[in-house]
Amino acid sequence: MTTSTSLSQHVGSAIENESDYRSIVGALQYVVITRPDITFAVNKVCQFMHRHLDQHFKAVKRILRYLQSTMEYGLHFTAAISLDLVGFSDANWGTDVDDRSTAEAEYRSLTHTATEVVWLESLLSELHVAPSKKATIWCDNSGAVAVSANPVLHSKFKHVELDLFFVREKIAAGKLDVGHVPAQDQVAEIFTKPLSASLFTKFRSNLNVVSRREQKAVIKQLKIVRLLANHPYFGITLMTADRKAGQSMGSVFPHLITQDLPTMVSVKDADFSSVDAVFCCLPHGTTQEIIKGLPCHLKIVDLSADFRVRDIAEYEEWYGQPHSASELQKEAVYGLTEISREDVKNARLVANPGCYPTSIQLPLVPLIKAKLIEHRNIIIDSKSGVSGAGRGAKEANLYSEIAEGIYSYGVTKHRHVPEIEQGLSDAAQSKINVSFTPHLMPMIRGMQSTIYVELSQGVTIEDLYQQLRKSYEDEEFVKLLDKGVVPRTHNVRGSNYCFMNVFPDRIPGRAIIISVIDNLVKGASGQALQNLNIMLGYPENTGLLYQPLFP
Structure with a gap:
């Protein structure tokens, strides 16, 4: 509203x-x-x-x-190492000057919040769960906060004597703290009044009402941290996370407790003066404003979709919101490393490709540039592990929904379509449309794209194979397999490799191309690190020579 x-x-x-x-x-x-x-x-x-x-x-x-x-x-609910009760109290009743003052309304709200806290403490006690410290309630009205700690009543506090003693008793007994919080950090305002778009979005995130995209962004961040842990030249000096500001990475993700990582801070409090480069692992729609506010000296690799599609009108059509950084969009370089290496080398802002577009464009772009396949009737059947859908607690992602089955989603309208068609059209220097259908598979990670194409006049399967061999024979991370060997997602798991091969179709004049990657590495964080290596002048394989995990 x-x-x-x-x-x-x-x-x-x-x-x-x-x-x-x-x-x-x-x-x-x-x-x-x-x-x-x-x-x-x-x-x-x-x-x-x-x-x-x-x-x-x-x-x-x-x-x-x-x-x-x-x-x-x-x-979205997440596990925590410690359990602390924190409440936010707000009211919007003070507009009636004949009934109660603003401070009185806020104080009544504070009292109601205190009763809820007491009930929660009682419930936790019955469950034998002990909070690590006493509960805290935050209120944005300084008058209400002052009265809660002071027995001297305000002149307009006509109806709150009993309530006052209730809160005072809890504070005096050391069971409750009441503190003042600025209005711009008062999460409870989302329940009491209409807000500006920026505040609404901020408080919605504070409530842990998040999208599947945000959970995918978290996964990307975790994979970046893992890869950087053994990088000989890069170190992590700053980590931002508004909802987890003030917490250590190890407390939020215990598997990283052995890493010496900085405490997370909110973006507005971040100091970028000692930072050389930034990985942006935010969901689309949020990255534009963040990057606009970053210092100009930074090298940036953006893992969201915000700068992948050059046409901002097309971005708005597919992503359902206007693009707010059109000037930055002109500066951004699309970072499909093996195809755009020279552009990436001189870029300040790189838009890291999506996972599906990476697995699809790597085999198709060289063939289209060589005019070996027709631009029409390109059919792409892609399958991904469930990590591609994020960590959100969605019904479609539940084990009982995913296990023992295949789930097709985004049929005809998946948001990676414009990115795929943009890359293929650039290679063809003419508009290309594709038929693309993605599927979730009952596995955690991995991605396979099976692509059906029509051969150009006089072209053979051998011509396609030799063109791919020529294009990638000197590449570190893209491998054309021996003839007849079918690429498997198991063989690239946890690595930055892309394995591919080409096969004749039973239908004359057509070919089948199979490409596999790890959607979390080559399809996200691995390619991002590969791009940053190039941007900063390091060998692009630095920190990426992890061998695939098997079994």
């Missing part, structure tokens, strides 16, 4: 079917359970169940449009 939205029971005209309003709003109350980011908006439209007008119905439709555009989002 926008900050300019103002709903009233007296403004607007009646709607024809009142039952639709009640039915939709009633259903939205259940959605709030796993989507707390719409709590305020749903609460607002619920206030007009008795007399709903067209303006109220427009607000409901806005909520539905928001949900439709954020279907990937959900409440």
Whole structure:
């Protein structure tokens, strides 16, 4: 709900079917359970169940449009080494000057939060779980915070004597702390008032309402950290994570506890003065503003999709939001390393390719440039491990949904399509459209693209094989297998390699190309490190000569 939205029971005209309003709003109350980011908006439209007008119905439709555009989002739960109770208290009742003051309203909200904290402590006690320290409640009203620690009542506090003693007793007994938090960090405001887009997005993330894309970004970050751990020239001096600011990487991801990593900080508090290069592992839609604010001396490899598609109108069409860094987009270099090595060498900002586009373009680009295959009827059947869908707690990602089956998704509308077609069209110097269908497989990592192409007039399978051999015979990480050997994802697991081969189709004049990569390495962090090595003048295989993991 926008900050300019103002709903009233007296403004607007009646709607024809009142039952639709009640039915939709009633259903939205259940959605709030796993989507707390719409709590305020749903609460607002619920206030007009008795007399709903067209303006109220427009607000409901806005909520539905928001949900439709954020279907990937959900409440995400993660494990923690320690359990601390932290509450945020806020109120928006102070507009009625005849009833209660702002401070009084905030204090009542503080009291309600304290009762919830006491109940949670009681529940944890029954479960034999002991918080590591006493609970803290954050409030953005300095008057309410002061009264909670001071027995002298404010002159306008007419109705809160008993509540006051309840909170005071908890503070005096050392069981509760109440602190002041600036409004821009008051997470509870997402439940009490309409917010600007930037604050809403920030607080939604604080609630751990995140998208599958954000979880994929976390996986990319972890793989970057793993690869950098043994890099002879690069060291990690700064790590940012707004939701985990102040925490160590080892406390969030215990498998990294042996690494000497800096404590994570929020982006706004980050000091880039001693940093030479940055890996951006954020979900698309968030990277543009972040990179715009980075110092110009930094070399940047962006693992999101924000700078991969050159046409910003096409980006908006496929990603559902406008591009806010069009000037940076002109500067960005698409970092398919083996194809764009010279451009990457001189770049300041590299857009790291997606996993599917990497596995598809590496075999196809040399063949298209050599005019060995037709531009029409290119059919791509790609399969990925479930890590390609992120760590989000989605029903489709549950073991019972993934195991013993194959799940096709993004049919005809996967967001990697424009990136694939852009790269192939550049190679052909004419527009190419492809038929692309991705599938999730019951494995953790790995990716295979099986590509069906039509041979150009007079071209043979041997011509395709020799062209791929010529293109990649001196490459470290792209390997054409011996004739007849079928590439397997097992053979590239955990490595930066791409294995490929070409086979004759039973249909005359057609060929089948198979390409395999590890979607988390060559399809993400490995290629990102390969690009940064080139950008900073180091051998591109530095830190990447991990052999595939088998079994």
